[in-house]
Each structure stands twice: as structure tokens, then as C-alpha cells.
Amino acid sequence: MNVLIVFAHPESKSLNGSLKALAVSVLSQQGHTVQVSALYQMNWKAIADERDFQYLQGTERFSYVRESKQAFTDHTQSPDIEAEQAKLLWADAVIFQFPMWWFSMPAILKGWFERVYAYGLAYGVGQHEGTRWGDRYGEGKFMGRRAMLSITVGGRLPHYTERGVNGAMEDLLFPIQHGMLWYPGMDVLPPFVVYQADRLTPEQYDVVAHDYQQRLEHLFDKSPIPYRSQNGGHYDEQQVLKPEFGANQSGLRLHLLQSGEAADNRPVLISQHFYSGKRAGYENWNCWNG
């Protein structure tokens, strides 16, 4: 299989750098082919602006969406964007390795999504008319690919539980995992999270490395987070969850298949890419670091 690691940390000799190197090593030993996009080290341009396009369609007002749509179609995007898109389309799995800064990804990685996720590639895909809102949330051009966040956090685990002062990690990551990975069709694996990352002893690092190696070895067979698919029958024409689903749930968990519910009718993908062909059942996926 092909694996892309998108690495966003300014220091290669950091914990993030060590985890990135470990992933390259473990995955290569398993026979996978690995590419790394080291965003800081390649001086990745973080800001989405008019320089991302070789020609501008608009004359009066600059619209990133409009320019992106045209340039993606015409192959006139900036070469650095096209190169990253090619890596994404090449990959069977994508790992995002980054430190959580202010409860989200570093700006340089956010800019990677804004620029690489072109109109026609990651959004604006499929039919948009009437009651059809495109191929998204479980469908789209990245369907059949797997994605996983591997992140480091300064704080302690209890602070990131549901009743912890920071809010639950699964909720904090929802805009990324659901909104940026599941949206264009990737199956999202539970994240690998290292807490208290700035005070890890060598002995603790060994434990972390062991756990991460195990996660990497199951990159292609672990069950993904069971997000509901948009077009699988659970949402109504207004894209609102039908009343018969999500009993006794509230908040962002509503958008996960519940134990005992029937799976939705997400289409099965037939392509050159790995895909199990069945929707993951409910799993005790809150045990993220187990």
C-alpha cells in the first residue's frame, strides 16, 4: 500500500519528528511505500491567495472558490498544490503528524488543506441540485482512502475527557476528522494522541513508540470511526438527522452510528484502492489510546 505522511512541526528532532520517523520505518518494513510531506522543511506556503493560480478568471473581485474550480479543471494551479494533490491521490492512507496548537492543527497544515483541497477535488464533487448536496461525508474523490491523525498535546488526558475542562478530544477533533477527512470521503481511524508530550521521559517514549507501532501495524485493518454518511439514508432532505436515529444522544455524537442501529447505505467503492466494502459497526472507539 501507499502511505503519505503529512508532517507539520518546525523541528525534526522533536517528538513529532520521532513519531514521523518511526512511522516511515515501521510502514516500510511492512512493505508499504511511504512518502513524507514535511511542510516546514519544504517551506510550504501556508496562505491561500491569488498566487495559487497561474491565471485569474475574476477581474473585479477575487474569489478563491471560483479560481480554484477553474484552475483545478484547467490544470493551472500552482505546481506545489498539484504535487500535493498527486500524493493524496496516490495514497491509500494518509497520516497527519502534528502538535495540537490552540486546540487545532498548526497554521501551516491548515493552509495545506485550504490550498490542496481544490474545488472539484475535495468539495464541489457530485450532483448539487434539488435535495442532493453533493458527494461528501463518506463519499467523494478520496473515498477508499484511510486517514489518521497522530498528534501530541501538552495537557493531561483528564483535561480532554468529556467532563474535562478542555472538552472531549473527540469533540475538539470533530471539525478536522469529520469536517476535513470524512467530508471528502476518507475513512477516519481513531487518532493516536500523546498527552503531556512536553515532559516525556525516555521510558515513557518507549511506551508511546510501542503503542504507535501497534497502531501503524493495523493501519489497514482497524475499524474507522463510524461517522454517518450523508447520502446513506440517515439524513433527510434538509441534511438533518432523521428523528428515528440518534436516540438518547446529543451533541456531536449524534453523527456517529449508534450501537444497535442499522448501518447506513453508503455506496460500496470499487476501485484500485483498498476498501473493505462494508460499513464499520459500532466499536468502543472512545478508547483511543488503548
Next chain:
Amino acid sequence: MNVLIVFAHPESKSLNGSLKALAVSVLSQQGHTVQVSALYQMNWKAIADERDFQYLQGTERFSYVRESKQAFTDHTQSPDIEAEQAKLLWADAVIFQFPMWWFSMPAILKGWFERVYAYGLAYGVGQHEGTRWGDRYGEGKFMGRRAMLSITVGGRLPHYTERGVNGAMEDLLFPIQHGMLWYPGMDVLPPFVVYQADRLTPEQYDVVAHDYQQRLEHLFDKSPIPYRSQNGGHYDEQQVLKPEFGANQSGLRLHLLQSGEAADNRPVLISQHFYSGKRAGYENWNCWNG
């Protein structure tokens, strides 16, 4: 009062640009003093890296946190960072005007937070030992200031309700509003959100402008979102919400004061900055665009 508007859109002639200009006009007419940080137009450096510091303490491995702590103390940060910090400390209220891209803020604004929010200014403030986890979530150097997001969204309102396919807007914004604004002590007003922003007719814009003007006129007297304060007695020594709070709630709403609960004991601020001196009571704050 002093108001800082942080504006993050590449096109001044955009809806975001219009709302920014409207805010400058309305607030000035009310007698407030307004500064604007137009991040794209000032070529704001989005990436947090070693160039942010005039001297580097570390020799072997670059640590942004360590360098930030030292440079903030020594006044050896990059001048562009110091200038933005001065604006923040000058402001009684801060408005963030941006388009929601991929369920979060543009990378250029994320990089503003990463660089301007120095150690010792926005985090690492107050006592950190034993069971005390610093001055954060309702306390800190920005206490007494107000913050408000003014954002534009391509999608429709029903998609952003609790059962809508994107997840509830209040939950999607939690990492920003709670994690980046409430964290260093700012009171966070309900956001002003414009949906279907890319297909607004002139008539619809007039309605939006009218609504926004009303919000701006109440910038200093509208009740903020009633997040719980970290050190106000509702969280235990592990920073976990005590069992007697948040009855019948789950998810991120647990971190809001509930109707009928006693207010927490957030300290009252006495300073030159505006502050009502009392905790906001529960308000029907889900009606964000009302």
C-alpha cells in the same frame, strides 16, 4: 472604548470586507476608537517558526514554547508580533472577521493566534503547581476584554444545527471560542454568522447589515456565552467537572453554566478595562442570529 478588528480575507471587496467596513463605521459613529489588523493586506506571516525571535535560547532543538517564553520576557520577539500584542492589550473588545474555511478559521488567522499568543501572555499565566493549573478559562491577561466572531459560511443554517450534517455551529466553534478566546480570559459574545454567504442578494445583504449593526451596538452590553470558569469551583483538582454540575447534559454543553445552577466564583476584575463585574446568567444563547 477601544475595538480591534482582526480581518482575515484576501479580498477587501468581499462580504467579509463589507462587514469589516460596516463595523468600523458603526463603532466609530458610536464614539469608539477602532483599529484594524487586515492580515492578508499587511502580509501577515502565518507560520510560527524560529524567525519569530531575535535571539534563540535553544541550541540543539528548537522549541517554540521555550523561545516564546524567553522572548516575551526579554522583549525580543519579532516586531510584528509585538505590534499585534500591543493592539490586543489596548483593546476593550476584539472582533474576528473571517470566512469559515473547512470548519475553522483561515490559516493566516490561525497563525496570528500561534504567534501573538505568547507564553506568559495568553498561556503559562498564573500559578502552575499542585492542583492549580494557571489562570485560564475566564482568567488571565485578557480578562475584562470582550471577543466576538463575525463569520461567513457557504452552507445553510439547517446543516449547522445540532442534528444537521455538519454538526452544530456552537460545537464547531468551541475550539476557537472556548479554547482560544475564553482560555486567556476574554468574555466571548455569541458569534454573528452569515449563512449561504456566497449567494447573498443585495436585499439580503441589507438585512444582514441591519442585523450586524444591531449586534455591534450591543458589543459592550450583550451577555457573553456563559462558559464555566476553570478556577470558579465547578471543576475538581483534576480539572474535571464535579458530579453535581451539568445534570442531564453531555458533550461540549457541559462547559456552559446551566439554567438553575449557581454561578461559579470567577474573580471580579478591577482594572481600567470595561467589565460588568458579574457573571452572565443563563441566556437563550443558541439563538445566535436572533
